[in-house]
Amino acid sequence: MWKMPLRLLGWVWASPWTAVGLAAGTAGLVTGGRVQKRGAAIEFHGGAVPWLISRWPCGPFTMAMTLGHVVLGRDAVCLHVTRAHELVHIRQYERWGPLFIPAYLLCSALIWARGGDAYRDNPFEREAYAIAP
Numbered sequence: 201m202w203k204m205p206l207r208l209l210g211w212v213w214a215s216p217w218t219a220v221g222l223a224a225g226t227a228g229l230v231t232g233g234r235v236q237k238r239g240a241a242i243e244f245h246g247g248a249v250p251w252l253i254s255r256w257p258c259g260p261f262t263m264a265m266t267l268g269h270v271v272l273g274r275d276a277v278c279l280h281v282t283r284a285h286e287l288v289h290i291r292q293y294e295r296w297g298p299l300f301i302p303a304y305l306l307c308s309a310l311i312w313a314r315g316g317d318a319y320r321d322n323p324f325e326r327e328a329y330a331i332a333p
């Protein structure tokens with residue numbers, strides 16, 4: 201009974217970052233990219249999307265990235281390979297909403313300042329890799 205309202209709240213709470221992802225995905229679509237819906241994810245690939253991903257700090261090594269309920273992938277294969285991992289990040293956005301990116305970056309900065317791996321040691325990534333390596 202509560203699942204639907206909670207799911208709706210998750211979409212609303214994550215919507216600021218979903219809007220950013222939709223803007224990036226739209227840039228991909230108007231440059232020849234594709235969109236597909238898979239579970240809770242709106243996935244974009246192709247067109248300008250790989251170029252946009254490569255501008256991300258870990259861009260050259262990134263196959264896909266999640267912004268709210270939007271997953272941006274280099275291509276359909278990258279989206280398929282990373283789908284379970286990115287779904288964990290979607291759930292994290294549903295819990296953290298607009299605070300997700302600031303919290304993620306703060307964790308990475310603190311970990312980096314202590315000499316750790318800002319990506320692999322980040323608790324958001326540790327949770328995602330524990331569920332979907």
Ligand SMILES: [Zn+2]
Nearest residue numbers: 285289325328
């Ligand atoms: Zn991740």
